[in-house]
Amino acid sequence: MxxxxxxxxxxxxxxxxxxxxxxxxxxxxxxxxxxxxxxxGNPASSHEFGHAAAALVEQARAQVxxxxxxxxREVIWTSGATEANNLAIFGIARYYREYGRHIVTARxxxxxxxxxxxxLERHGWQVTYLAPDGGGVVHADQVAAxxxxxxxxxxxxxxxxxxxxxxxxxxxxxxxARHGGARLHVDAAQSAGKIAxxxxxxxxxxxxxxxxxxxxxxxxxxxxxxxxxxAGTQLTALQxxxxxxxxxxxxxxxxxxxxxxxxxxxxxxxxxxxxERIASLRERLxxxxxxxxxxxxxxxAVRSVPHILNVSFEGVEGESLLAxxxxxxxxxxxxxxxxxxxxxxxxLRALGRDEVLSESSLRFGLGRxxxxxxxxxxxxxxxxxxxxxxxxxxx
Amino acid sequence: xxxSELTLRYFETAVGAGVLTGSEVHRGAAGSRARGTWVQxxxxxxxxxxxAARFLAFGCPHTIAVSAWVAEHAAxxxxxxxxxxxxxxxxxxxxxxxxxxGRLLIIEDAWVAALAAALQR
Numbered sequence: 001m002x003x004x005x006x007x008x009x010x011x012x013x014x015x016x017x018x019x020x021x022x023x024x025x026x027x028x029x030x031x032x033x034x035x036x037x038x039x040x041g042n043p044a045s046s047h048e049f050g051h052a053a054a055a056l057v058e059q060a061r062a063q064v065x066x067x068x069x070x071x072x073r074e075v076i077w078t079s080g081a082t083e084a085n086n087l088a089i090f091g092i093a094r095y096y097r098e099y100g101r102h103i104v105t106a107r108x109x110x111x112x113x114x115x116x117x118x119x120l121e122r123h124g125w126q127v128t129y130l131a132p133d134g135g136g137v138v139h140a141d142q143v144a145a146x147x148x149x150x151x152x153x154x155x156x157x158x159x160x161x162x163x164x165x166x167x168x169x170x171x172x173x174x175x176x177a178r179h180g181g182a183r184l185h186v187d188a189a190q191s192a193g194k195i196a197x198x199x200x201x202x203x204x205x206x207x208x209x210x211x212x213x214x215x216x217x218x219x220x221x222x223x224x225x226x227x228x229x230x231a232g233t234q235l236t237a238l239q240x241x242x243x244x245x246x247x248x249x250x251x252x253x254x255x256x257x258x259x260x261x262x263x264x265x266x267x268x269x270x271x272x273x274x275x276e277r278i279a280s281l282r283e284r285l286x287x288x289x290x291x292x293x294x295x296x297x298x299x300x301a302v303r304s305v306p307h308i309l310n311v312s313f314e315g316v317e318g319e320s321l322l323a324x325x326x327x328x329x330x331x332x333x334x335x336x337x338x339x340x341x342x343x344x345x346x347x348l349r350a351l352g353r354d355e356v357l358s359e360s361s362l363r364f365g366l367g368r369x370x371x372x373x374x375x376x377x378x379x380x381x382x383x384x385x386x387x388x389x390x391x392x393x394x395x
Numbered sequence: 396x397x398x399s400e401l402t403l404r405y406f407e408t409a410v411g412a413g414v415l416t417g418s419e420v421h422r423g424a425a426g427s428r429a430r431g432t433w434v435q436x437x438x439x440x441x442x443x444x445x446x447a448a449r450f451l452a453f454g455c456p457h458t459i460a461v462s463a464w465v466a467e468h469a470a471x472x473x474x475x476x477x478x479x480x481x482x483x484x485x486x487x488x489x490x491x492x493x494x495x496x497g498r499l500l501i502i503e504d505a506w507v508a509a510l511a512a513a514l515q516r
Contacts, residue, residue, distance in 0.1 A: 317431060319455040323398065323406065356429060392412045392459060393428075394435065394451035 011330045012374045012381070016213075016367030017161055017190060017308050018332055023215040023267060023368075026260045030217060033256035043253050044244060053255045060262025064209065064222055067265040068188070069198035076223045076245045077253055081189035082112040084208035084223035085155075087249065088185045089116040091235035092153045092206070093125060099181060100150025106130045106138045106157070107350040113155050113187055134352050135300030136163050140171035147175070151182045158191035158207075162332075162347040162363055163299030164308025166195065173203020183233050189213055189221075193268030194275070194305050199224055205233040209265075211257070215368060216264030220257035223249075271368065278366050279306035281375050285364060286311070288379030292386055298348055298361060309364040312348070313386050315395030318359035324385035325362075329378055332363040398456055399490040406456040411466030413449045415439050423508025426501040428453045434462050434505040438469065440513035445469045448509075457491050458498050464489070465506060476510035478503055 013021075022030075032038045033056065041049025043057045058072070065072040078084045093103070105117055107129045117127045128146045132138050138156055147154075154176050159166050169186055176184040183205040191197060193214035199207055207224040211217055225248070226233050241250035286309055289295050294314035313321060322333045344358035353361075364378070398406070415437040424435035432454040439447040448469035450462040468479040478485070482499045485491070491499060 315453075317454050319396070320406070320459060323396075323403075323456045354429070356431060359431065388409075392409050392451065393433075393453035394414070395453070 011326070011328050012377050013330045014364045014366060014370065014374065014378055015330045015332055016370070017164075017363060017365030019212050019218065020215045020367055021369070022217055022260070023264060025267065026216055026264045029263045030256040030260040033259055039255055041255075043255055044242065056255055056259050057253050060258040063262035063266045065224075067197075067269040068192060068207070068209070068224065069200050070207075070224050071227065074199070074224045074227050076225055076248050077258055078221045078223055078249055079219055080212070080221035081187060081208045081210035082221075084210075084221050085110070085112040085185075085187055086116050087223050087235065087238055088206040088208060089113065089120070089153065089155060090238055091248075092183055092185070092233070093120055094236035095234045096152040096181075096183075100148070100152045101125045102148050102151045103127045103153045103155065104130065104143060104146045104151060104182070105155045106132060108132050108136060108138070108160055108162075108347045109155065109157055110161055110187055110189070113157065117155070132165075132350055135303070136160055136165035136298075136347070136351055137300055137303060138167055138172075140168060140175050143172050144175045144178075147179050147182055149181075151179065153185060154182050155185040155187070157187040157189075158197070159188070159194065159305050159308075160299065160347065161190045162308075162345060163310045163351070164190070164304040165299045166191070166303045166305060169202045169204060176205075177203055190308070191305065193265060194307055196272070199226070211261035211264055214261075214264045214268045217257055217260040220254065220261045222261070274368060275306050278368075278370065281366055281370055281372060282306055282309050282364075284372065285309055285366070285375045285378060288375070289382060292383055294390075296353075296357065298351060298353065307366045309366075310348075310361055311364070312353060312357040312361040313382075314357070314360070315393060316360050316386055316389040317356075317393075318344075318361065320389055321360060321362065321385060324389060325381055328381040331378075332365070333359070333361065398460075402456055402460045402489050405460035405463045405489075409459055409463050411449050411463050412451065414451065415447060415449050419446070421509050421512035423505050423510070423512055425504035425508060426454070431455075432458055432498050432501050434458065434502050436462075436466065436505050436509040438509045438513055440473055440510075443473055445471060445473055445510075450505075454498060454501075455495065457489055457495055458502065461485050461489055461491070461499060462502055462505075465502060473510055473514060476507050476514060478506050 039053045041053040043054040061072045061075045176182045185206040186204045189210040205226040210221045296312040298310040344355045348358035426433040435451040437449045448466040450466045452462045
């Protein structure tokens with residue numbers, strides 16, 4: 001089979017919320033750093049090779065900062081959003097432990113936030129898990145009601161990774177500012193590059209970013225650490241070794257990775273007009289799926305990013321739906337498949353969906369390279385699969 | 396999740412999906428859609444022999460594939476209501492993960508219920 005034929009036979013990729021392909025321009029910029037003629041030096045080295053690499057690292061830092069309304073000195077490189085979330089949560093918890101040991105977060109957060117919180121609970125911390133409304137929105141007054149004098153951290157994601165709902169971070173930030181002692185951490189892995197972000201204006205103290213959701217490489221991300229007012233927000237480092245990143249994240253900075261992230265974020269900012277096109281495609285997808293009947297859209301349809309659509313299908317079982325689509329469509333299911341037995345999505349369960357509907361949901365993630373023909377093919381594939389499974393189930 | 400070639404073939408073709416009608420047809424069902432797995436068999440039994448079988452299934456690919464295989468291989472003596480093959484052998488044949496073997500018991504319960512209705516006549 002020729003390469004182009006193999007490409008044509010691949011399933012339609014609608015899982016951009018899981019990861020994105022690297023933009024060819026990003027890949028080229030990264031490759032420039034890897035060879036003998038490129039800037040392969042250790043950016044911490046005090047010779048010409050090191051200086052050249054360090055200049056690229058700082059350029060990338062400025063690119064990322066500019067794309068999210070932050071100052072370059074607020075960017076700390078990490079291996080991804082998961083590490084950034086861990087650094088934010090454990091770092092704040094340890095630094096401010098003498099001030100209080102209470103954290104506020106939401107039931108619908110990513111595991112990279114929930115699991116660190118649970119780990120802290122095992123060490124005596126108290127965590128309040130806020131329940132979202134039926135649309136997946138966590139309201140600022142819920143946060144206000146949950147705050148205690150000993151609260152040192154509020155961690156609320158900007159955009160939910162399963163349902164795409166946008167939280168009102170500015171309102172939550174204002175609540176935290178009034179409290180005074182509660183730092184606001186925002187997991188922005190799904191919003192950066194998808195909707196406009198102004199770190200300074202949102203009132204967040206910390207923000208986690210990921211490159212591979214924005215057509216950049218896997219294995220690199222950043223934590224924004226606000227430096228506004230006084231000493232800014234402080235962290236206790238979690239790893240030690242070389243004092244890189246102002247001592248907050250030891251380890252040689254991977255020049256090619258951060259160069260890729262920097263350019264990916266810059267390109268995303270320049271590609272803002274594509275948001276309207278993607279929103280239009282998502283609406284076309286939803287209208288196509290809705291015509292099936294027995295389809296339920298999950299999450300607040302108004303307060304959502306344009307690239308995510310989450311739908312439950314009545315009368316079908318989730319694992320079978322995914323299996324029926326596997327050769328035609330790459331999407332995510334509402335199940336967390338940590339073993340042979342799938343578990344219903346805890347995010348959809350938190351919205352009030354029952355177990356069966358939570359399992360029979362699909363998350364469609366649209367992206368920069370998604371075409372109208374991709375959407376039309378997806379509608380046909382899902383329609384045929386759902387109708388067939390409903391027939392087998394006698395539904 | 397990875398599925399065996401046999402599981403995928405029976406899941407995709409779902410031979411025997413549907414219902415039977417007529418005076419010699421008997422129906423049995425087990426499981427619950429709300430709990431994720433439900434299976435129904437219709438069997439046509441005459442003179443102690445199974446002449447035809449059909450199934451409906453709400454469940455995972457293994458549930459659909461095994462139900463389809465059972466319906467396809469049902470023809471012959473009713474044999475006291477037993478499945479054409481034991482749950483253990485079906486589990487091995489379709490490489491059903493240990494965590495999902497309980498679903499084969501639902502298939503067996505539906506089959507036994509259908510045959511019990513037929514053999515009571």
